[in-house]
Amino acid sequence: MDYFEIFPADEFQAEQLDAYFSANAENGVSKLDIIHLFGKDKLEDIQKRLSKATGLAFITVDFKGEPITEATSFSRFCREVRNNPVAFERCKSSDAFGSIQAAVTKKTNVYFCPCGLLEVAIPIIVRGHYLGGFIGGQIRCNDAPETVSRLSAVMHSAESDQVASELKGLLEEIPVHSYEKFMDIANLVLLVINQLSENEISQHMQEDALKKHIKKIQSLNQRYIKENIAKTREVQELKIHSDPYELLDMFTSLLNLTVIENAPQTNELLSSFIAYIKYKYSDKGTFVSIGEEVEQAERYLTFQQKKLGDRLRFSIQIPKDIYIQKMPSDVLLPFVQNAVYNGIMLKEEGGRITIAGHLENNTLVLEIMDTGLGLTQEEIDIKYESYKDMHEGYYIHLGMDYAKEKMQRFFGEKCEVTVECSRNSGCKSLLVWPERYEERGLNKNVSDFDCR
Numbered sequence: 001m002d003y004f005e006i007f008p009a010d011e012f013q014a015e016q017l018d019a020y021f022s023a024n025a026e027n028g029v030s031k032l033d034i035i036h037l038f039g040k041d042k043l044e045d046i047q048k049r050l051s052k053a054t055g056l057a058f059i060t061v062d063f064k065g066e067p068i069t070e071a072t073s074f075s076r077f078c079r080e081v082r083n084n085p086v087a088f089e090r091c092k093s094s095d096a097f098g099s100i101q102a103a104v105t106k107k108t109n110v111y112f113c114p115c116g117l118l119e120v121a122i123p124i125i126v127r128g129h130y131l132g133g134f135i136g137g138q139i140r141c142n143d144a145p146e147t148v149s150r151l152s153a154v155m156h157s158a159e160s161d162q163v164a165s166e167l168k169g170l171l172e173e174i175p176v177h178s179y180e181k182f183m184d185i186a187n188l189v190l191l192v193i194n195q196l197s198e199n200e201i202s203q204h205m206q207e208d209a210l211k212k213h214i215k216k217i218q219s220l221n222q223r224y225i226k227e228n229i230a231k232t233r234e235v236q237e238l239k240i241h242s243d244p245y246e247l248l249d250m251f252t253s254l255l256n257l258t259v260i261e262n263a264p265q266t267n268e269l270l271s272s273f274i275a276y277i278k279y280k281y282s283d284k285g286t287f288v289s290i291g292e293e294v295e296q297a298e299r300y301l302t303f304q305q306k307k308l309g310d311r312l313r314f315s316i317q318i319p320k321d322i323y324i325q326k327m328p329s330d331v332l333l334p335f336v337q338n339a340v341y342n343g344i345m346l347k348e349e350g351g352r353i354t355i356a357g358h359l360e361n362n363t364l365v366l367e368i369m370d371t372g373l374g375l376t377q378e379e380i381d382i383k384y385e386s387y388k389d390m391h392e393g394y395y396i397h398l399g400m401d402y403a404k405e406k407m408q409r410f411f412g413e414k415c416e417v418t419v420e421c422s423r424n425s426g427c428k429s430l431l432v433w434p435e436r437y438e439e440r441g442l443n444k445n446v447s448d449f450d451c452r
Helices: 002-006 014-019 034-038 040-054 076-083 085-105 158-166 179-241 244-260 264-281 290-311 333-344 377-383 392-414
Strands: 057-062 109-112 118-126 129-139 287-289 312-317 326-328 351-360 363-370 416-422 426-434
Touching (some): 034 057, 057 085, 085 109, 085 118, 085 158, 109 179, 333 351, 392 416
Antiparallel strands (some): 057 129, 109 118
16 A cells, blocks of 8 residues: 555556557657657757757758747747648648658758748658658748749649739748858758757657556565465464464463373373473564573474384583573474484484584584484485475474574674584584674664674
């Protein structure tokens, strides 16, 4: 909703965007017309400025030679002639002739109109496409070369000639220019128009690219909205299916039953398992003590030892004074689980797991060592490839990846998380982080985290 407040949906619908011209493709330029490129108001403003600078009259025609703007600075003679319907048609034909000639040659076309006034048609050509032209002039000239076209020889009209004859006095008011001066002005206007055209087409191309980008963002936005809805539903389903309070209630009932039936070993195991579940699902915060993490790992190893019997032996070799030190929560257990699942359980005779820790040069170090097969992660992936995500090792690997990311997020380059394996000798996981650090919010970037 916030996105569409910035970009209204009714303004940038895909169907409407497709209807806009596409100026960054060859076939898109051909769809442009002079009104789309400049706009009528801008064209008339350009005419006024050029007329003021050059003293010439101007009008703009489309690619068919039809006038599309109001006339600018037309002489009294031309205005009066064009007020006559028959004479006006001849004037339009004259404008069309000039613009068509300019379109064919793609150069400025200088000619005398049927009334004997010198004019120039300046083509507007964008990327090889003729869009229209500026017709300018309406001046008298006495030294033009004979090669300049004289439309009076081919556009005969008795009524039009009569109108022009009656307005001879107004014709003499029109200034006289030398042909050289007129051509200098025409070439200058050509340069200006070409530059303006390139600027306009560049702007349209940028706008078109922006519209396409907006359309792409909209499409991505819709996809992300759908994905977010799907993920939200997945999270809700996970919460529904993993209600820890339901489990705790059931296990508490079983624990009470072990007292009634006098089953001390089952009672001890269930009590430990309830503590394991409580810690797993509790809101522990960002950091916990090493002791809490080690105690949770010990509970897990105890359960696995009950299942594997003599195949699993473990020891914890961490000085008690280190137990109070802090570490990120839920980081240790995935590496212990990996040692059991991908180490000891894959070895027929089993093996030993050792959790060791020490403080060295203001740096805390935890080591998780096993005497399993020592398979690399690539070998493990191949071994369980057919199971995809339908085995415990898949989720253990996710937990290890999350633990690495969490350590990196908090400590950056000041931490180390590695797993080294040696064939038939086992694996050693190493967690290293600074003893002293400033505990900050989860939203801080790694580069902003100040470890002291």
